[in-house]
Amino acid sequence: MVYSIVPPQLFSVEDYEKSSVKHMDHTAWSYLVGGSADEITADKNKCAFDEIQLQTQVLRDFAGANTRLNLLGSTLPFPILLAPVAWHKLFHPDGELATVQAASAIGAGMVVSTQSSVLLEDVAENATKPLWFQLYIQPDRMFTAELVKRAEQAGYKALVLTIDAPISGVRNREQRVNFHLPQGISSVNLAGMKRPAVHNASLLESPLFSGQLESIPTWQDIEWLKSITSLPIIVKGITSVADVEQAITLGVNGLIVSNHGGRVLDTLPSTIELLPGIAEQVAGRVPILLDSGIRRGTDILKALALGASAVMIGRPYIYALSVAGAVGVVHLLNILRAELEAAMVLTGCRTLYEIDRSLLWKS
Amino acid sequence: MVYSIVPPQLFSVEDYEKSSVKHMDHTAWSYLVGGSADEITADKNKCAFDEIQLQTQVLRDFAGANTRLNLLGSTLPFPILLAPVAWHKLFHPDGELATVQAASAIGAGMVVSTQSSVLLEDVAENATKPLWFQLYIQPDRMFTAELVKRAEQAGYKALVLTIDAPISGVRNREQRVNFHLPQGISSVNLAGMKRPAVHNASLLESPLFSGQLESIPTWQDIEWLKSITSLPIIVKGITSVADVEQAITLGVNGLIVSNHGGRVLDTLPSTIELLPGIAEQVAGRVPILLDSGIRRGTDILKALALGASAVMIGRPYIYALSVAGAVGVVHLLNILRAELEAAMVLTGCRTLYEIDRSLLWKS
Amino acid sequence: MVYSIVPPQLFSVEDYEKSSVKHMDHTAWSYLVGGSADEITADKNKCAFDEIQLQTQVLRDFAGANTRLNLLGSTLPFPILLAPVAWHKLFHPDGELATVQAASAIGAGMVVSTQSSVLLEDVAENATKPLWFQLYIQPDRMFTAELVKRAEQAGYKALVLTIDAPISGVRNREQRVNFHLPQGISSVNLAGMKRPAVHNASLLESPLFSGQLESIPTWQDIEWLKSITSLPIIVKGITSVADVEQAITLGVNGLIVSNHGGRVLDTLPSTIELLPGIAEQVAGRVPILLDSGIRRGTDILKALALGASAVMIGRPYIYALSVAGAVGVVHLLNILRAELEAAMVLTGCRTLYEIDRSLLWKS
């Protein structure tokens, strides 16, 4: 990877976002940036970080400073993972192969989507670092079990079970541009899977409640999943503390505080607002990750200060992927990594383990 | 009704609103969208919903899920009623006949306005579902009594007594476009009614207090109305808890929390802000409905969580009526219905009766 | 006065404001609408009213409803007075003569400015209703005493002593357009008055503190003023409760809560924010008026609900004066009067004395 060919005029996630408009098809761009309904939650995810104020600690010693962390048995050089995003080929011809090349080069954790546009096995083959696999439990449970087995065999180290999108959100922005997958891009991992018959509800029937919810996952599926795999299970998308407790009771190995980037249910709180309550409930029993809205190193610092062990980014690395492929993803990760380190120096934190609520200014 | 001719590029109430500009005369559009004075309440009705945050409940079972409710003895398939709006012919040549066709097709409750542009009897004749009649008590009480009798004879199942507009609001937007009813459209139900003589106040007299308020309705009219009809009476437009108590003491059968879409007195609170205090005062003694500001399925969920049994929509269905007649109204209702069901799935509510304040996130 | 020639397309204070741009010289317009420094207080005066929420009271009886009030021994038909504004000839060739014609026609109280562009005697001569005289205590106290005597002799019924502008504010908007009085317009009441010599401060001297503050009024001037006149003294421009107490101790007859329309010290609170604290301190000992920011009948209702006996308007009537002379001023007063009455009907208030804090909605 020739790192020097990185775009010379891009210095922040926002710069990549603006540039990406020119590197994507408009419908793909609308699919990527859009949120649910009025995009209130999608916007709030970002603004909510801006409203949290830091305070400096000055004149500290930084000998031995680092951003290393241990997460579910692995050591990561920095606390930024690539969140699962469907169909990377929509954004770059090499798709997930470019992404995994970048993640391996810089040592970032990566979560491959069930809906990847490259076979999960091919992604794994190109990785030099451990990967996690994101799982949607499919209506066809037999197929789901096989998918889990394939992930295990391909060497994935954990399952990220997304549970906040049993149905698609109200995706008006996508609908308005008539988004659909172009020829040649598909959820290749799901090829051959049986899908439930489409039921066209009549005017006198419920649009959603007339049959199509029969096979959506329930808490029992977590137990079932644990019975068919020995991989750690990280549950993604819990926002209420009651659900946190149930998940931990069922033995999950980690939680991701997420609102799916504001793409499923609008007017959910931002994830950084949700984090403190969830962290209090978890009380250290399992590690917590957070995604949705991370755009700056200071955002990462704030998430860690409020209880997360690490964060995941989604749209930001896809912007970079579209602009400059693997090189762009590495560059973007380095931007965030440098911003995080700058924020740590200025708030006096030598390691991630020194980051806590005392950094947050209370008026 | 050929449902497939529904406009293909409209996916939300907002889409219909934007499209309606092209389907209405500008003065009719100004009449419809306008609010009182500076339209602060009209705007706030919508924004206030956006500021209420939900929280998800995940992995629930949805067997038997539905949106049915019982309301004043009738069963409705979903909790969205069509609010009374004057003169539908301003917005579509078929006027209320198109609206009632849509309501009957999809099974929505509909409240026909005293100021309908089609005779209340003709609307009723085209309905296959029960209707309610909205009543303004007229200066001519004899005529009012006759109107009530006509509504009874035409088969209306309840009276919705609007009590928040004894005088017209400060409707600057209407005034600026010189709104008036075009030839051929009128309040046909009121034909032949005696109207009080217009009093032109001199400079030294009160503009409003010089005579024209003599015949405005008072609490005694509720007693009188009960004495002349056996229909249930639902009072629309109460915003203070003292008035709630008086209305219940007088034996009304339901309340509609409304600020008339922000069209009468500006700087009233939004209805969703008013609802909790009123619901607390009512304490389940009569059912509560809410209108003014509903634009999303999540808005409906929030209204039900805060104490409403159902909601009414006004401007939204008129937008749809103007764009695509009865087909548009059905489509718009289906959009909201699908959005409500999506919100119920994502917050873990199998029926309307599981919707409560626990769905609202408190920071 | 031919009232029917009132501009047909103007329905609110805002409409007059917008129209006035075309009827004034740009420098006069800048002088009128501008506030001090960044105009934060000038803007807030208006917005703060919008944030106060009302609640309705329905189905009340309005027999005998009126807006009359007694104020310092006079009866006024409605609680809106014309505030002192300098140099009306800047805005209409007839200047204060047109204004007083309008005030007399409709029965509004009017306060004539020390800096009127028509002699105070000529204004009084054209009045059929009692007037008040606004006084700035001049560096030349002899001249000031004579001014008071002239006001008494011309029949003015009270003195409004403005005490919040001992120096000019930071009027950047005026400076940027190089505002100055055109030929033929001047403070005619002050003709012949001795003015202190201008002191041009050197770089090493204080710009303001080097001499020019010697003759600014102090609390002792109130005692002096009381010794030379038997007219009631109403103090205009107090914002702190300590000063309220001192003024009452010295025997003033009324207070006007004002921040001079945001024209003197920027970042003062809006007057409607100041009112409750001041009303609490006054505790009914003297009547309170309020100006700065009144643009709607609901604003008047809110001021009365929070403790004012009446309000004064300044810029609004000047907009109307510029657009349509005396007729415009009458029309504008009638607009506000009708809006106030509408607000009273909708909040269930039959007289001004029924307006209290219970009309304000508390979340």
Add this chain to the structure above:
Amino acid sequence: MVYSIVPPQLFSVEDYEKSSVKHMDHTAWSYLVGGSADEITADKNKCAFDEIQLQTQVLRDFAGANTRLNLLGSTLPFPILLAPVAWHKLFHPDGELATVQAASAIGAGMVVSTQSSVLLEDVAENATKPLWFQLYIQPDRMFTAELVKRAEQAGYKALVLTIDAPISGVRNREQRVNFHLPQGISSVNLAGMKRPAVHNASLLESPLFSGQLESIPTWQDIEWLKSITSLPIIVKGITSVADVEQAITLGVNGLIVSNHGGRVLDTLPSTIELLPGIAEQVAGRVPILLDSGIRRGTDILKALALGASAVMIGRPYIYALSVAGAVGVVHLLNILRAELEAAMVLTGCRTLYEIDRSLLWKS
């Protein structure tokens, strides 16, 4: 200095800011106005003053009014100092020589930057008033010691030790315009200093933590600095109360509440928000100054009311320097000085020592 050639159309700091765009190279302008990252703190520094509300005190006597203060043994005619800003030659060909001419003419305190574009000795030679020297502790401590000795020998009266910028902030605005020093402008005071070798971090290394932090200053450097100089040491850039205590324990002579104009760590609180907590901790043991965001005389009044003895301005005087050289700086200082005096008159303060929290309005 011919004061009359001051630009005739500039009446406020904002006017100078707007005008300066035309008098600077775009990259220099971007360097000057820019803040860190999303410039949230840079913007908030200004807005936060606007949200603090004053209250007037009227009818006070102003005999003997003045704005004098004693600060670290010197008497200043007014409480506004010129903050250290790098490379004045970027903004005016005479650079710091023009600035010091203005400061001496009007008697303002001035802090000369380590990174001045004119030798610290040459600046001192042109001063007729005492100067302070701003110090960055350099990686080369020997050179730093020599710099301190030079400042002492040139007659500087205090050291302002900046401790909030051990690393450069995330300066995206500068990066986007590719800011760099033009030929002929440099940090002349640092000529000949040894600089640490640049370490180009590999992809697997921390961008910042890989070596370049070895020589950043720590608390021990304060002790060292005190051991090599007898000048008073004023620490600039503390935002947390724990650091305040440590600084005072180590014997510093003053504190400057600063966030470096929002140029280092974004989402820090505004300095006026930080001030009260820091003032409470300091409890009068050392004087406090404040910079970042001062644009109006009322801002100065508010800073003094909340515990500062004086304020410093940075960008504002550079705007004026670029527009009109030394004359502009004098003019700008006089604008702020006159605004401060006006605010003192209107809030009833005869001297700086009468300014306290009672001037701030509490809702």
